[in-house]
Amino acid sequence: MLEEEEEEEVLVEEEEEEEEEEEDSNNKSLDLRSVSEHIGWERRTLQSFVTTAGNECKCPLVTDASFNCGKGDYHLEVGLCLSRASASVLNLNCSLILLPMCRTLLAYLRGSQKVPSRRTRRLLDKSKTFHITCGITICIFSGVHVAAHLMNALNFSVNYSEDFPELNAARYQNEDPRKLLFTTVPGLTGVCMVVVLFLMVTASTYAIRVSNYDIFWYTHNLFFVFYVLLLLHVSGGLLKYQTNLDTHPPGCISLNRAQSQAASTPDYIAEHFHGSLPEGFSKLEDRNQKTFVKICLEEPKFQAHFPQTWIWICGPLCLYCAERLYRCIRSNKPVTIISVIHHPSDVMELRMVKENFKARPGQCPTETKATFGVHFKVVGDWTERFRDLLLPPSGQDSEILPFIQSRNYPKLYIDGPFGSPFEESLNYEVSLCVAGGIGVTPFASILNTLLDDWKPYKLRRLYFIWVCRDIRSFQWFADLLCMLHNKFWQENRPDYVNIQLYLSQTDGIQKIIGENYPTLNCRLFIGRPRWKLLFDEIAKCNRGKTVGVFCCGPSSISKTLHNISNRSNSYGTRFEYNKESFS
Amino acid sequence: MGQIEWAMWANEQALASGLILITGGIVATAGRFTQWYFGAYSIAAGVLICLLEYPRGKRKKGSTMERCGQKYLTAMVKLFGPLTRNYYVRAVLHFLLSVPAGFLLATILGTVCLVIASVIYLLAAIRGEQWTPIEPKPKERPQVGGTIKQPPTNPPPRPPVEVRKKPSVGEEEAGTAGGPQVNPIPVTDEVV
Numbered sequence: 001m002l003e004e005e006e007e008e009e010v011l012v013e014e015e016e017e018e019e020e021e022e023e024d025s026n027n028k029s030l031d032l033r034s035v036s037e038h039i040g041w042e043r044r045t046l047q048s049f050v051t052t053a054g055n056e057c058k059c060p061l062v063t064d065a066s067f068n069c070g071k072g073d074y075h076l077e078v079g080l081c082l083s084r085a086s087a088s089v090l091n092l093n094c095s096l097i098l099l100p101m102c103r104t105l106l107a108y109l110r111g112s113q114k115v116p117s118r119r120t121r122r123l124l125d126k127s128k129t130f131h132i133t134c135g136i137t138i139c140i141f142s143g144v145h146v147a148a149h150l151m152n153a154l155n156f157s158v159n160y161s162e163d164f165p166e167l168n169a170a171r172y173q174n175e176d177p178r179k180l181l182f183t184t185v186p187g188l189t190g191v192c193m194v195v196v197l198f199l200m201v202t203a204s205t206y207a208i209r210v211s212n213y214d215i216f217w218y219t220h221n222l223f224f225v226f227y228v229l230l231l232l233h234v235s236g237g238l239l240k241y242q243t244n245l246d247t248h249p250p251g252c253i254s255l256n257r258a259q260s261q262a263a264s265t266p267d268y269i270a271e272h273f274h275g276s277l278p279e280g281f282s283k284l285e286d287r288n289q290k291t292f293v294k295i296c297l298e299e300p301k302f303q304a305h306f307p308q309t310w311i312w313i314c315g316p317l318c319l320y321c322a323e324r325l326y327r328c329i330r331s332n333k334p335v336t337i338i339s340v341i342h343h344p345s346d347v348m349e350l351r352m353v354k355e356n357f358k359a360r361p362g363q364c365p366t367e368t369k370a371t372f373g374v375h376f377k378v379v380g381d382w383t384e385r386f387r388d389l390l391l392p393p394s395g396q397d398s399e400i401l402p403f404i405q406s407r408n409y410p411k412l413y414i415d416g417p418f419g420s421p422f423e424e425s426l427n428y429e430v431s432l433c434v435a436g437g438i439g440v441t442p443f444a445s446i447l448n449t450l451l452d453d454w455k456p457y458k459l460r461r462l463y464f465i466w467v468c469r470d471i472r473s474f475q476w477f478a479d480l481l482c483m484l485h486n487k488f489w490q491e492n493r494p495d496y497v498n499i500q501l502y503l504s505q506t507d508g509i510q511k512i513i514g515e516n517y518p519t520l521n522c523r524l525f526i527g528r529p530r531w532k533l534l535f536d537e538i539a540k541c542n543r544g545k546t547v548g549v550f551c552c553g554p555s556s557i558s559k560t561l562h563n564i565s566n567r568s569n570s571y572g573t574r575f576e577y578n579k580e581s582f583s
Numbered sequence: 584m585g586q587i588e589w590a591m592w593a594n595e596q597a598l599a600s601g602l603i604l605i606t607g608g609i610v611a612t613a614g615r616f617t618q619w620y621f622g623a624y625s626i627a628a629g630v631l632i633c634l635l636e637y638p639r640g641k642r643k644k645g646s647t648m649e650r651c652g653q654k655y656l657t658a659m660v661k662l663f664g665p666l667t668r669n670y671y672v673r674a675v676l677h678f679l680l681s682v683p684a685g686f687l688l689a690t691i692l693g694t695v696c697l698v699i700a701s702v703i704y705l706l707a708a709i710r711g712e713q714w715t716p717i718e719p720k721p722k723e724r725p726q727v728g729g730t731i732k733q734p735p736t737n738p739p740p741r742p743p744v745e746v747r748k749k750p751s752v753g754e755e756e757a758g759t760a761g762g763p764q765v766n767p768i769p770v771t772d773e774v775v
Binding site: 143147154203214 | 591610614648691695
């Protein structure tokens with residue numbers, strides 16, 4: 001389902017990393033070598049290696065040059081830095097993932113005049129893809145974060161430092177790391193978050209969404225639990241920074257203890273300590289370079305970092321909660337069902353009316369009529385039960401059951417309208433709309449709008465292609481198409497709407513739509529459309545123009561159309577592809 | 584929530600748990616944690632679970648999306664018959680496989696996820712679901728010339744001999760319209 005669009009940018013870049021320091025215990029000689037290395041997508045600019053003779057292990061350390069990390073004796077492991085780096089990515093993605101789900105806000109942006117550029121509006125079409133990308137990134141970096149923290153837990157317990165008990169997460173030497181995991185607040189919330197993420201992600205795969213949408217919907221609502229756990233996870237105060245850097249700078253020598261480092265960081269110190277130095281510092285000439293040896297004036301003090309995650313998360317979370325509240329209030333009033341119509345091929349039409357309902361074309365049938373309608377195809381268990389509630393099983397043969405028969409309709413609430421990319425079809429001079437089967441419903445509202453009044457819009461020519469498997473499907477909107485065609489003939493604009501109907505499966509006997517639809521019968525073709533020829537014909541008739549291509553149907557058609565739209569043609573016509581995905 | 588097929592979700596979960604177990608096992612063995620042999624076990628268990636769960640079962644209603652390349656594993660999994668068809672067996676198997684991995688920190692998450700998958704499989708088994716392999720549809724060869732039978736044996740019907748003969752000279756003169764136009768319906772001259 002991920003589609004690469006030229007405008008889409010995948011935001012997986014990390015932001016600046018926190019620094020953390022942990023003092024080392026005595027009798028360890030530090031030999032710091034700084035190696036500059038540019039790691040492309042992480043934008044890290046420095047990597048230094050720390051060797052601790054006491055532990056006899058070499059641990060690489062990833063730092064950021066903008067923070068003066070690496071000043072002095074400390075006990076750093078790769079796990080700590082990997083976990084902090086991945087936490088930064090997770091912060092960013094957890095905050096961004098909520099934004100595409102604010103559908104009312106996106107619909108408002110799409111319709112408002114504040115977004116004049118068509119390019120920006122097309123970016124809004126990609127909101128679902130962006131959400132999925134952020135989700136996958138969260139999964140990957142959660143994996144990295146967990147693996148790094150597992151190594152940290154082990155190191156905390158093995159390398160427990162007696163000198164700085166505040167810094168250590170373990171309570172005593174060689175504490176069982178599993179106990180560390182389950183009895184600390186960050187550990188427990190972390191495990192719960194992984195479980196919630198596991199449930200959400202396994203239920204969000206394409207196969208599950210297509211077959212059992214309920215599982216996806218109900219598990220995805222666990223995101224709220226995930227966010228609460230995330231806010232608790234960072235409140236543990238595990239990360240600390242040193243508050244008295246001026247009196248106890250890194251790399252200083254404590255006179256109480258034995259000499260801890262022979263040669264400290266020549267490059268670092270030379271870079272970062274310019275100008276006058278406070279008293280207590282003496283110069284030493286070493287290897288033809290000036291090195292400064294500092295003497296500690298007092299013991300280091302540590303304080304917990306303010307949880308940065310709260311700053312990242314609270315904005316989008318509040319926005320999303322506000323939006324859900326607004327949608328809840330808006331959809332609180334039930335709609336009044338005017339009529340229920342049973343169409344061939346298991347499609348039901350529901351006409352209803354709701355007070356204070358405003359919709360734009362492309363969202364729902366027309367602004368001028370008070371009633372609006374919904375077409376749905378009965379495919380799964382929910383739609384079957386809905387149909388049985390609306391029509392009694394015996395009455396399903398008849399076409400229309402008027403309301404006066406005092407049917408006991410279920411109480412119906414609707415949420416919306418939300419924007420869709422098909423609104424844009426009225427803003428192109430020439431549009432090509434391709435519908436596959438029940439995918440014609442978004443275009444029905446466009447056609448209804450044109451039936452009312454076509455002059456205010458930019459659209460001057462519409463190519464309407466509708467591909468169906470069953471010939472009776474065309475009866476869903478046959479009346480609308482005929483009325484539209486007749487209207488444009490009367491107004492002497494016969495080329496405004498060009499209708500082509502395709503019957504893709506040819507084994508049926510019936511070859512015409514109906515006796516009373518002559519205009520549609522002569523526009524009916526048997527077999528699948530030949531897209532390349534169609535595009536060439538449209539390009540030839542509209543040279544040099546920009547044609548908007550809109551597709552609502554199976555993904556095979558949309559992929560083909562996307563490919564052909566992106567190819568150049570010899571007539572200078574540009575095809576811009578707009579797509580909405582539904583699964 | 585009427586017709587949810589829980590087995591499909593359990594299958595996704597078990598596959599994901601298998602991958603988590605493999606990852607945890609690799610971290611444990613590579614990092615040489617204490618009791619790293621649990622890590623090696625967890626890699627093996629993860630591989631077994633992935634192989635077992637990779638072929639997706641068939642849905643009761645509607646078409647099922649196959650995972651790519653799953654037909655080879657389907658053949659293997661089908662061989663075990665009721666052991667793989669029954670979801671009770673799978674639930675118990677997953678639960679037993681997950682227990683040893685719980686002793687090691689690196690693989691503990693795999694245990695938790697696999698236990699959840701095992702619970703969902705139990706739910707699916709209680710609801711009577713079963714694993715049915717997705718059989719490849721036999722390719723329908725286009726029947727070229729299937730309706731062409733034997734050529735006809737009888738000649739086409741012809742009118743009787745008398746009609747086929749050319750008409751006589753007398754009949755010919757009376758039949759053709761040689762003279763002026765004779766209107767079958769009387770026509771009046773409408774001059775206003």
